[in-house]
Amino acid sequence: MKLDLKNGHVDMSHGSGGRAMADLIEGLFVKAFDNPVLATGDDQARLDVPKGMRLAMSTDSFVISPLFFPGGDIGSLAVHGTVNDVAMAGAKPLWLSAGFILEEGFPLKDLEKIVSSMAKAARDCGVQIVTGDTKVVEKGKGDGVYINTAGVGVLDPSLDLGPHRIVVGDAMIVNGTIGDHGMAVLARRENLDFEEPLLSDSAALADLVQSMIKSGASLHAMRDPTRGGLATALDELAGASGHGFQIEEKAIPIRTVVRGACEILGLDPLYIANEGKLLAFCPYDEAETLLAAMRAHPLGRDAALIGRVVEDKQHFVEMITPLGGRRLISRLAGEPLPRIC
Amino acid sequence: MKYIDAFRDPDLAQKIKAAIHHEVQNTDRIFRFMEFCGGHTHAIFRFGLPDLLPSCIEMVHGPGCPVCVLPMGRIDAAIALALSEDTTLCVYGDMMRVPGGKRLSLLKAKARGADVRTVTSPHEALMMAQDNPARQVVFMAIGFETTTPPTAVVIKQASALGLKNFSVFCNHVLTPPALGWLLKSAGDQNEDVPSLDGFVGPSHVSAIIGTYPYNIAAEIYHKPVVIAGFEPLDVLQAILMLIRQVKEGRAEIENEYSRAVVPEGNRKAQALMQEVFTLRDSFEWRGLGVIEKSALKINDAYAAFDAERRFAIQEQSTKENPACQCPAILRGAKTPLDCPLFGKVCRPENPIGACMVSSEGGCAAWYAYGTRGRRGAA
Numbered sequence: 001m002k003l004d005l006k007n008g009h010v011d012m013s014h015g016s017g018g019r020a021m022a023d024l025i026e027g028l029f030v031k032a033f034d035n036p037v038l039a040t041g042d043d044q045a046r047l048d049v050p051k052g053m054r055l056a057m058s059t060d061s062f063v064i065s066p067l068f069f070p071g072g073d074i075g076s077l078a079v080h081g082t083v084n085d086v087a088m089a090g091a092k093p094l095w096l097s098a099g100f101i102l103e104e105g106f107p108l109k110d111l112e113k114i115v116s117s118m119a120k121a122a123r124d125c126g127v128q129i130v131t132g133d134t135k136v137v138e139k140g141k142g143d144g145v146y147i148n149t150a151g152v153g154v155l156d157p158s159l160d161l162g163p164h165r166i167v168v169g170d171a172m173i174v175n176g177t178i179g180d181h182g183m184a185v186l187a188r189r190e191n192l193d194f195e196e197p198l199l200s201d202s203a204a205l206a207d208l209v210q211s212m213i214k215s216g217a218s219l220h221a222m223r224d225p226t227r228g229g230l231a232t233a234l235d236e237l238a239g240a241s242g243h244g245f246q247i248e249e250k251a252i253p254i255r256t257v258v259r260g261a262c263e264i265l266g267l268d269p270l271y272i273a274n275e276g277k278l279l280a281f282c283p284y285d286e287a288e289t290l291l292a293a294m295r296a297h298p299l300g301r302d303a304a305l306i307g308r309v310v311e312d313k314q315h316f317v318e319m320i321t322p323l324g325g326r327r328l329i330s331r332l333a334g335e336p337l338p339r340i341c
Numbered sequence: 342m343k344y345i346d347a348f349r350d351p352d353l354a355q356k357i358k359a360a361i362h363h364e365v366q367n368t369d370r371i372f373r374f375m376e377f378c379g380g381h382t383h384a385i386f387r388f389g390l391p392d393l394l395p396s397c398i399e400m401v402h403g404p405g406c407p408v409c410v411l412p413m414g415r416i417d418a419a420i421a422l423a424l425s426e427d428t429t430l431c432v433y434g435d436m437m438r439v440p441g442g443k444r445l446s447l448l449k450a451k452a453r454g455a456d457v458r459t460v461t462s463p464h465e466a467l468m469m470a471q472d473n474p475a476r477q478v479v480f481m482a483i484g485f486e487t488t489t490p491p492t493a494v495v496i497k498q499a500s501a502l503g504l505k506n507f508s509v510f511c512n513h514v515l516t517p518p519a520l521g522w523l524l525k526s527a528g529d530q531n532e533d534v535p536s537l538d539g540f541v542g543p544s545h546v547s548a549i550i551g552t553y554p555y556n557i558a559a560e561i562y563h564k565p566v567v568i569a570g571f572e573p574l575d576v577l578q579a580i581l582m583l584i585r586q587v588k589e590g591r592a593e594i595e596n597e598y599s600r601a602v603v604p605e606g607n608r609k610a611q612a613l614m615q616e617v618f619t620l621r622d623s624f625e626w627r628g629l630g631v632i633e634k635s636a637l638k639i640n641d642a643y644a645a646f647d648a649e650r651r652f653a654i655q656e657q658s659t660k661e662n663p664a665c666q667c668p669a670i671l672r673g674a675k676t677p678l679d680c681p682l683f684g685k686v687c688r689p690e691n692p693i694g695a696c697m698v699s700s701e702g703g704c705a706a707w708y709a710y711g712t713r714g715r716r717g718a719a
Contacts, residue, residue, distance in 0.1 A: 190461060256343075263345055265461075266700060268387075323354040323573055325389015327710040 003027040008108040015102065015136030028112060029132060032119040033098075037130040045130035047095055047152070054157045056091035058082055059150035067114065067144055069188045071181070071200030072275070074147055075118035080204050080275055081226070082151040083125055087206040088222045088278065090161045090213055091153035096122060098132040098149050103142035114145060125204035127151070153206075159213070163240035165220040170309040171287035172245065173280045175208060175294055176201070176302040178230050179258045182272035187261060196257040203276030208299045215293030217286040223279050228332040231270040233279055234317045235331040244312020247319040247329065251306045271332045284308060348572030349388070357577040358393045364584045365395050372398045374583050375673055376541040377520065378405035379701025380571040386710035388573040398580065401535060401673040402706075404519055404629060405543060407484040407512075408435045408699035409671055412625045413659040415512055416441035419481050422510065422652060423447060423455035429473065430510075431466035432481045434459040435699045438692055442659035463495040463509075470499070470507035479648045483512045487545040489637065490610040493617040496639065496646050508648040511639050514624060516546045517554040518635035522626075523672070524562040533674045539583040541576065542568035544598050551606025555594045563592040570598040617643055627695070628671030667694035670703050677707040684708060 003023055013020035030038055037045045049055065062078045072080075079096065086093040098118070102111065122129050180201040187198045205224065212219060221241075225233035230252070238245045254269050262269045276299065282290050287305050294300030312318075317329040365372070376382055382402045385391065391400070404410050420441050423430040430447070437448045437459060451457040456476075460466050463480050470478035482492040492509060499507045520540070528536035542555055547568045555566045565586035569579035579597045586593060596602055617640060624636030639647040648654065661668075665687070666680035677683040677696070683704060687693040696702035 256345075259345055319389075321387070321389040322349060322351050323388050323390070323393060324351065325392040327386060327389045330709055 003108060005108050005112050010102045010104055010106040010108065010111065010136055012104055012136055012138070015134055021134060024134065025132075028108075028115055029098075029134075032115045033122070033129040033132075034119070035128040035130065037095075037128060038132075045095065045097075047130070050154055052157065053154040056086050056089045056153045056155045057151065058085035059148065060085060061146065061148040063143065063146050064185065065143055066185070066188050067110070069200055070184050070197055072202035073114055073117050074145060075114035075116075076121040077202050077275060078147040078149045079118055079121035079125070079127065080202050082149040083127055083204045083206055084224045084275075084278070086151040086153040087204075087209045088161070088224055089153075089155055090159040090209060090219065090222070091155035092210065093125070093127050093151050093153035093206050095152045096127050096129045096149050098129050098147065100132070100134045101142055101146040101148075102134065102136045103144050104136055104139040106144050111145065118147075121204065125206050127204075127206075161219055161221050163221050163237050166237065166241035166243060166281050166309055167220065168243055168309050168311050169284050170220055170281045171284045171305055172247070172307045172309070173282070173287060173290060173294070173303060173305050174230070174253065175205070175278050175280075175300040176276075177253045177255045177258065178225070178274055178277060179254060179262065179269035179272035181275040182229070183258050183261050183269075185273075186265070192261070194257050194261055198257055198261060201274055201276035203299055205276065205278050205299060208294065208297045209278070211293050211297050211300075212280065212290060215289055217282045217290035217293070219290075220281040220283075222281070225274050225277055225279055227273050229269070229271040229273060230277075230279065231268070231317075231329045232331040234329055237279070238315045238317050241309070242315060244310045244315055245307055245317045246310050247307035247317060249319050250322045251304055253302045253304050270329065281309070348570065348574045350574065353574055354393065354577060357574065357581055361398070361577070361581050361584065362395050364581065364588065365397050368397070368588070370397065372538050372584055372587060373401060373535065374398070374539050374541060374580065375401045375403045375523065375537050376405075376576070377403035377516070378541075378543045378546070378571075379409070379699065379703070379706070380405070380544065381541055381569065381576055382703055382706045383701060384571050384573055384576050386706045390573060390576060393577065394580070398584075401537065402670065402703040403523065403540075403673060404626065404671040405485070405516070406671075406696070406699050406701035406703070407488070407514065408439055409667065409695045409702050410514065410519075410626045410628065411439070411483060411512055411695065412627050412656075413441055413661060414625075414656040416446075417657050417659050418654045419510060420445055420447060420450045420455070422479055422648070422654065423450050423457045424453070425652075427475070428477045428479060429456045429458060429469060430479050430481060431458050431460045431469060433461070433483065435701075436481060436483065438698045439695045440692055440698075442657070463491050467495045467498060467504075467507060470504055471502070474506055477506050477508070479508050479510055479652075481510045481512065485514060485516050485543070485546050486549040486614070489513045489618070490549065490607075490613045493613040496617050496643050497613075499646050500643060508646050508651050509639060510648040510654065511618070511637060513618065513637040514626070515635050515637065516543055516550065517557075518632050519626065519629060520555065521557060522629055522632050522635075524558055524564060526672070527564075532672075533669060534672050535674060537564065537673070538587050539565040539567070541579045541583070542566040542594075544568065544570045544575070544601065547596075547598065547602045547606070549607050549610050552594050552596055552602065552604045553606075559592045559594055565592045565595070567595045568598050568602055570601065628668035662693050665694040667696045667704070670696055677704045680704070
């Protein structure tokens with residue numbers, strides 16, 4: 001039976017393992033993700049690993065609401081999120097798996113939109129979706145669509161990035177404005193409109209990372225500050241590195257509309273999620289080289305040096321406020337909640 | 342004018358800082374001021390203002406955090422309400438993690454099956470009632486005079502719509518009686534309140550009630566009040582104005598926040614509050630105790646929308662963790678560092694007292710924005 005992508009809905013048979021499921025897989029997923037590994041139709045993807053390379057692997061599940069938001073959707077996010085986690089090791093992400101948990105009654109039209117967006121996101125960053133799975137849950141037992149992706153990338157064995165490499169004197173660099181994704185989603189969820197649109201920064205950072213490696217600057221560590229925002233990533237890394245960080249608040253790039261929206265809702269942009277940002281550490285005297293390479297890339301145009309690593313037995317992240325005062329940064333506890341008074 | 346940057350201008354901040362240092366340079370006294378509102382506490386820490394102030398200026402946090410001053414019994418009543426069948430409880434996000442008795446919170450009650458929803462305005466709760474006629478939707482109203490008028494509006498709307506499944510659990514409290522209690526108790530060892538030289542007065546609250554209700558501070562207790570906005574320059578300027586009043590022996594109600602506050606306040610909002618609410622004889626404040634005529638209840642005309650009457654809510658008295666110093670912190674007697682739980686057992690992810698939960702709470706501000714000396718054992 002042909003899939004009715006215009007008016008059809010997901011029903012229980014689409015997860016049954018039978019013909020309807022095969023129709024969904026063939027008619028939608030295989031067509032959109034189109035690549036020779038997936039086309040074999042086998043239960044597993046067999047992958048050729050370039051000689052001498054190590055593998056880097058990561059997985060992430062996506063349960064975002066709303067499914068569509070300004071600047072992206074759950075499909076593109078499911079690609080970017082996992083690709084970025086793999087890329088933070090300096091690896092080049094090549095393959096993804098995709099697991100879908102669909103809720104009975106979900107419009108196939110919306111599913112098709114999500115799947116094509118996922119396919120485009122994967123194509124744009126040179127990643128193949130090589131294996132997948134589909135399950136359907138009864139109406140009321142899911143939130144439309146949940147997606148899990150796992151990603152595998154190849155890594156030059158000479159690269160060793162991580163918090164253990166961070167040393168006193170390192171520079172800390174972000175590739176652009178923070179807080180965009182979380183505020184775009186929150187604004188859509190709460191139906192808030194601002195003069196300037198709030199757009200998610202959802203993007204695959206793998207290509208930017210490759211440019212950063214090629215710049216010749218000695219990268220020590222990278223982290224994508226997603227949930228919990230920049231503040232949480234800084235606090236975690238300071239703890240893991242065994243050093244303290246000193247941040248200059250006015251150096252942190254934040255779009256005016258994001259600052260404004262945060263003010264109205266009583267939120268701190270440092271704690272708001274990002275999906276296309278990375279935090280990089282390199283020796284201070286190589287920061288200019290790294291910054292130049294980043295700024296030459298479309299995803300690093302607003303790259304900025306925001307602070308440096310200092311000696312501190314307590315591993316605090318200390319921020320100099322624009323008024324010249326100091327405050328400590330800690331990690332997010334629970335959900336960021338709008339204030340009430 | 343860019344309102345965010347205008348009141349955070351670093352050059353102006355340096356100028357006010359210099360003026361403050363100049364004012365105190367030949368004095369050897371301590372100036373101890375209370376910032377009534379959690380919003381001010383938040384601004385002081387978020388912008389690192391203690392680093393800009395001379396050491397002779399001591400800022401003491403006040404009780405201006407609506408979540409923090411709610412007695413545990415009322416949290417427990419809300420949890421019981423949320424756990425009852427066919428009931429949806431709508432609360433502001435700050436309420437979710439506030440610990441009640443028996444180590445339960447609304448967040449934990451939700452995990453046990455209670456239908457608790459966070460809303461950002463009472464209107465959302467009203468819409469939920471309209472969309473779910475088979476469920477009793479209760480809005481848990483909390484806050485000072487700032488959040489009271491919107492609650493009045495939805496009660497009137499519910500009445501006009503003839504809604505049978507919407508009610509409000511009213512926990513609105515009033516600023517002037519709490520300030521009056523602090524003025525009366527300041528320096529009184531029996532009440533355990535420190536002596537104070539003046540107050541940074543509320544900003545948003547004053548936009549509603551105006552400046553007149555603070556006159557008792559100047560007239561009866563001879564203490565200056567400077568009403569100030571929540572921006573760092575507002576707070577610095579208010580501190581400068583307070584120092585000058587103290588040095589000149591003046592005790593006046595000054596309005597630094599004139600861009601939002603007029604002496605008579607917002608008459609329309611006041612009329613709305615009067616139409617829907619009436620004074621309670623007394624109300625228990627966490628940390629301050631029972632204060633007469635310090636809170637509002639829904640009046641008889643709108644009794645049909647009063648959750649306390651509809652569900653016969655009885656306030657239980659609940660034992661607090663004896664080690665938690667929230668009560669003393671709320672009346673300015675202690676700082677979070679004096680609490681044995683702060684930063685160790687009591688952290689934002691596992692709050693023991695409400696002051697660690699709300700973004701307006703003193704402990705939460707110390708923890709989130711503290712400086713080295715103020716974080717405690719992290």
